[in-house]
Amino acid sequence: MRSESFFSAVRFLTIVPVPESWCGDESAFHKSPEWYPLVGLLIGLVMVAADLIFRWLLPVPVASVLLLLVMIAVSGALHLDGLADSADAFFSSRGREKMLEIMKDSRSGPMGVTALVLVLLLKLMLLISLPDAWRWQVILLIPFVGRCSIVVVSSWLPYARQEGTAAFTANNFSWSRFGIVLGMLFVVTLSLLGGAGLAVVAIFSLSLWLLGHYSLRKIGGFTGDTLGATCELMELLPPLCVIILAQQGLLS
Numbered sequence: 001m002r003s004e005s006f007f008s009a010v011r012f013l014t015i016v017p018v019p020e021s022w023c024g025d026e027s028a029f030h031k032s033p034e035w036y037p038l039v040g041l042l043i044g045l046v047m048v049a050a051d052l053i054f055r056w057l058l059p060v061p062v063a064s065v066l067l068l069l070v071m072i073a074v075s076g077a078l079h080l081d082g083l084a085d086s087a088d089a090f091f092s093s094r095g096r097e098k099m100l101e102i103m104k105d106s107r108s109g110p111m112g113v114t115a116l117v118l119v120l121l122l123k124l125m126l127l128i129s130l131p132d133a134w135r136w137q138v139i140l141l142i143p144f145v146g147r148c149s150i151v152v153v154s155s156w157l158p159y160a161r162q163e164g165t166a167a168f169t170a171n172n173f174s175w176s177r178f179g180i181v182l183g184m185l186f187v188v189t190l191s192l193l194g195g196a197g198l199a200v201v202a203i204f205s206l207s208l209w210l211l212g213h214y215s216l217r218k219i220g221g222f223t224g225d226t227l228g229a230t231c232e233l234m235e236l237l238p239p240l241c242v243i244i245l246a247q248q249g250l251l252s
Contacts, residue, residue: 004028009035013147014043015076033151034177037184040147043074044140051139064127068120071143079146082228083119084112089218089225096219100161103225119232126239131246137192141200141238144188146231149208151181153222153230157212160221193242196251200241204234 004024009032011018023029050070054063072080088109089099102109108116130138155178185204189197211233215226222230245251 005031006035006038008032009039010042013039013078014074033154034180036147036151037144037181037188040144041140041188043071043143043147046074047071047139047143048136051136061128064124067127067139068124071123072120074143079228079231080116080120082225083232084108084116085225086229087115088112090214099219100223103223119236122236123239126236126243129243130239131242131251134193134196134242134246134251138238138242141189141192142235145185145200145204145238146235148181148185149204149230149234150227152178152208153212153215153227155181157216158221160215160219160223160226189238193238196242196245199245200238203241204237207237208234 004022005028007018008023008029010016011020011023012029012032013036047067047070051063051067054066057063058066085103085105085108088105088111089102091111092099092102092109094102127139155175182205186197186201189200191197193200208230211230212222215222219226242251
């Protein structure tokens with residue numbers, strides 16, 4: 001069952017062609033969030049390897065563009081779609097039911113497109129600006145932190161719909177999962193960044209609390225789209241924190 005849950009997580013979060021027979025039944029899919037952080041680390045390893053190759057062949061700005069493309073391609077732009085839909089809904093100034101309806105619309109409106117452009121542009125600039133001494137560590141953390149945020153939010157907030165892509169998380173609430181993922185985040189981040197990891201964990205916790213309460217106030221909880229949006233926004237934190245600390249002379 002545990003291996004089936006792992007393969008189910010890989011199949012859901014990435015474009016890796018995992019055979020459906022490896023993923024087990026619905027119960028295995030319901031347990032798959034336990035493996036999201038590990039899948040995030042595996043994605044991070046792919047990104048680190050790709051970055052080494054790109055930077056060996058190309059200047060850092062060009063390598064960073066290609067790395068961003070790899071980051072998008074690995075997940076099939078799954079979380080970017082959630083970011084666009086969430087932006088369209090939350091900035092529509094409509095009521096709860098209308099916002100939930102907007103999220104179901106596959107088309108992206110002006111706010112969704114704007115959010116996509118700004119987040120991707122910021123990610124690219126952060127990748128270009130990363131200090132060489134901390135580059136691979138931060139790149140490894142980016143997808144890990146994003147996938148951890150999905151598990152934390154879905155273990156904390158209620159599901160805002162009666163049914164949907166992320167409905168299974170509402171029926172599998174687990175404080176133990178919540179605590180384990182936060183513990184993993186703390187250990188992995190500090191192992192890679194040392195003392196600077198404390199800043200990442202602290203800002204992650206505060207940002208996720210703010211985003212969670214904003215979503216709770218707007219739509220009464222989370223949806224699959226808001227989980228995708230949260231993942232994309234939380235991925236900005238590791239490079240942003242490291243660059244700020246380096247800019248202030250707090251990192252060598």
